[in-house]
Amino acid sequence: MPVSLGSSVALVVTSDVADEVHLHGYDRKADVAPGGTATIDFVADHAGVFEAEMESRGIQLVQLEIR
Numbered sequence: 001m002p003v004s005l006g007s008s009v010a011l012v013v014t015s016d017v018a019d020e021v022h023l024h025g026y027d028r029k030a031d032v033a034p035g036g037t038a039t040i041d042f043v044a045d046h047a048g049v050f051e052a053e054m055e056s057r058g059i060q061l062v063q064l065e066i067r
């Protein structure tokens with residue numbers, strides 16, 4: 001998913017299991033409860049391709065292409 005460098009981003013994840021959402025590259029984390037929502041707000045201030053995953057399951061959620 002393309003993201004403009006310098007933009008404000010809200011990564012919103014709704015989950016049916018408990019886990020931790022982890023945005024690599026920016027190393028931001030947020031816990032999510034079963035049936036709950038986690039939000040990671042950040043400014044996309046460095047370029048690259050970064051993966052967000054469900055940390056304990058190792059499931060990729062999205063890949064952000066910040067450029």
Ligand SMILES: [Cu+2]
Binds near residue numbers: 022023024053055
């Ligand atoms: Cu991770």
